[in-house]
Amino acid sequence: MSSSSTTTTTTRLLMLKASDGVTFEVEEAVATKLGAINNMVEEEGSEDLICLPNVNGKFLGMVLEWCKKHANNNTNSDKGNDEVNKWWDKEFVMDLDQNTLYHLLMAADYLSGTELVDLLTEKVASMIRGKKVEEIRETFKIKSDFLPGQEEEIRKKNSWAFE
């Protein structure tokens, strides 16, 4: 996957301010792994303080931790990087509780961290794949709004998927 590559060798520092006021000092090369921040940097140029009113400190911290790891791994020699990243990603999502996973996913989506969204949505998919329809409704707090008979019809049409 192509990421926004920065050719600057000087490490510029950005200040990121979360909704609860917590601030993070991050290298530009790390923060611009997030599409939203990359855009802001390109648009606003000289502005060093970026306010992120939709993410709180805890989850912003986690997102940045992920960015940092990936930025570091990518500056090393290319070989074996994929392996290292994959291994690290696996560790990163392994023990996430549901609440954290949800907020992290919302934060990653808001910040346009495409690769992180990939990682987290894959994790969610791995938790719901193979589940029954009723379990999915329970999980996502969704009420069936089909008219009587409609659901039956869909089930019948796709019966092999319910075996």
Next chain:
Amino acid sequence: MLGCCLGLFRRCYDLPEEVLVEIFSWLPTDSLIRFKCVSKSWYALISFLIKNPEFVSKHLRNIDNKISSSTCLVFCCAGYGQRRHPELKFLRRNMFQSLTIFHDDDNERDFGNYVPQHFDLPLLPARDQHASNVVGIHCDGIICQADYHGNVILCNPAIKEWRTLPKPRLDDGCLATKGVGFGYDPRANDYKVVRFGCERIPRVGQVDYSKTKAEVYSMGTDSWREIGIHLKFDRFLVRAQKFFSRGVFYWSMWAPTYMVISFHMSDELFHSMTLPNDLVVTQGEQIIPTVTVWNESVALFLYHAKIGVAKSFEVWVMDDYYVGIKGTCSWIRKLVVGPLVDIATPLAFLKNDEFLMEATDGSLILYDLRRQVLRKRIQAVSRLRCWDFSYVKSLVSVQGGSQSR
């Protein structure tokens, strides 16, 4: 596990649609289709997505991704002609079997992480009496079944779609088919079937087979057209392996020396390739070559034919990217597996650096390439196997028109 999932996303009804789409793109095809029943909005979204070429190709990339944790192999297990006989109903029902092998890192769980299943596929008209005369090939979730008389069925069992192809231009009477292939042409964004063989030209007292002919079917146009071929074949060649990888289809055959023929799906050119060190192997000799795919590269096994002794398998990997185009190629000797006892044939490389072999007793054996140890024995598949290929459940339609990838 289930308990920990319930209540997940307690507040998730406000998941943005773009995030939901991302989650859906990682779901297995059958789960996704089942989840149409969750609610009206899920039904509408999923119904839209599975017809959307962009989503279908994203889904394919995701499920086909190397980090995916299982490999599904499909086997043709019984003689194709046997389905005609009612007393062999059992064989007919079990003609196609699938075997899903789950790769997990905790190697200690040595048993139980594979699932054998009956595999439902439409059947070709029964003309040939033996399954070895029916080709089974796979690309992107589409299974291509073909015989050597021009009958071809494309089907995607995961979405229950199939189509019988129109009659080829080169008909059975004038073409002795030598090979059938199927794959994806990234340039034209189209799936293609290719067949080639020797033209039958009656001469006084005999038939001349010296002229080769080939034709290509395009799913986009739903029609066959003849193409050029400059290769010459021995009339009596014996077909061996075939597979598609990265835009090129490969056949190996004994003609009577071992040869590998490639067909570039976009350029529509055939080439014949040399073995490592220009090795020439004739059928019946001590050395057996077998071609397969390893991490999308073409790989070659070389091993001794002798049964009952410990065998080593040399694994050579083709050096170039699109070797098929050039006709010449270089091979690199990557590794040697073994020596191992009671192994008959190497079958395929699976994900996660696992390697599948057939034992002399007909069972399948999984081998860990990284640690160089045997992992487990699989007794699940009947040894009447005639061909096999690995398979992914995709949403790719065989109905033609605008295809996706």
